[in-house]
Amino acid sequence: MTNKEIIALLPYSEPFLFVDSLESVTKDGAKGDYTFKTDSFFYEGHFKDNPVTPGVILSECMAQIGLVCLGIYLSAPITSEIKIAFTTMHADYYLPVFPGERVTVISEKMYFRFGKLKCKVRMTNNKGEVVAIGEMSGMMKTL
Amino acid sequence: MTTEDIYAKLVPIVKTYLPEDVNESAITPTSDLTRELNINSAHLVDVVLDVEDAFDVEFDNADMESLRTLNDAVAIIQKKIA
Numbered sequence: 001m002t003n004k005e006i007i008a009l010l011p012y013s014e015p016f017l018f019v020d021s022l023e024s025v026t027k028d029g030a031k032g033d034y035t036f037k038t039d040s041f042f043y044e045g046h047f048k049d050n051p052v053t054p055g056v057i058l059s060e061c062m063a064q065i066g067l068v069c070l071g072i073y074l075s076a077p078i079t080s081e082i083k084i085a086f087t088t089m090h091a092d093y094y095l096p097v098f099p100g101e102r103v104t105v106i107s108e109k110m111y112f113r114f115g116k117l118k119c120k121v122r123m124t125n126n127k128g129e130v131v132a133i134g135e136m137s138g139m140m141k142t143l
Numbered sequence: 144m145t146t147e148d149i150y151a152k153l154v155p156i157v158k159t160y161l162p163e164d165v166n167e168s169a170i171t172p173t174s175d176l177t178r179e180l181n182i183n184s185a186h187l188v189d190v191v192l193d194v195e196d197a198f199d200v201e202f203d204n205a206d207m208e209s210l211r212t213l214n215d216a217v218a219i220i221q222k223k224i225a
Binding site for chain 2: 113115
């Protein structure tokens with residue numbers, strides 16, 4: 001499965017798609033990036049007159065690239081669609097991400113058993129500085 | 144290992160994944176892990192992974208599908224360690 005095919009199978013669309021491209025996806029992990037658009041809806045309210053990417057959105061970006069893209073790859077072949085559910089997440093945040101910043105997400109598979117994928121996931125900014133590190137898991141079901 | 148031994152070893156594993164609002168006393172040999180004990184599908188996988196480590200066995204997809212109660216788990220484990 002190519003990286004473009006994986007992105008095409010993602011069950012998200014604007015304004016809630018947080019994957020631009022995938023650099024690599026293997027049985028052990030995924031690496032991809034996303035640039036936060038300066039006109040994203042959440043900057044209007046987070047924070048008032050001081051736009052900073054919300055932590056929940058950083059988590060979502062980490063999950064979409066690190067967990068869901070990898071899960072799609074590991075679940076192949078997918079005949080029609082994939083149903084997913086986010087089940088656990090723990091993360092520490094180190095730096096803010098401002099509008100227009102590009103981030104890279106790298107995940108490392110801990111295990112994928114009975115449809116549950118658990119990964120260590122890390123987000124870095126354009127300078128290579130660590131933005132967030134966490135562990136997350138989700139359930140995947142192919143139909 | 145007797146049924147009782149296996150059951151005694153299972154209870155603390157299941158207890159780890161009980162939601163905060165479900166009391167340990169709700170665990171019985173016939174309680175349904177997901178419907179009655181309210182363990183979600185992700186934690187059901189965790190229960191199985193812990194059981195695999197504790198009993199040195201491996202569950203396959205068919206075992207997973209037949210797993211509803213602690214009694215089911217005991218039967219699956221017994222079959223594997225026999």
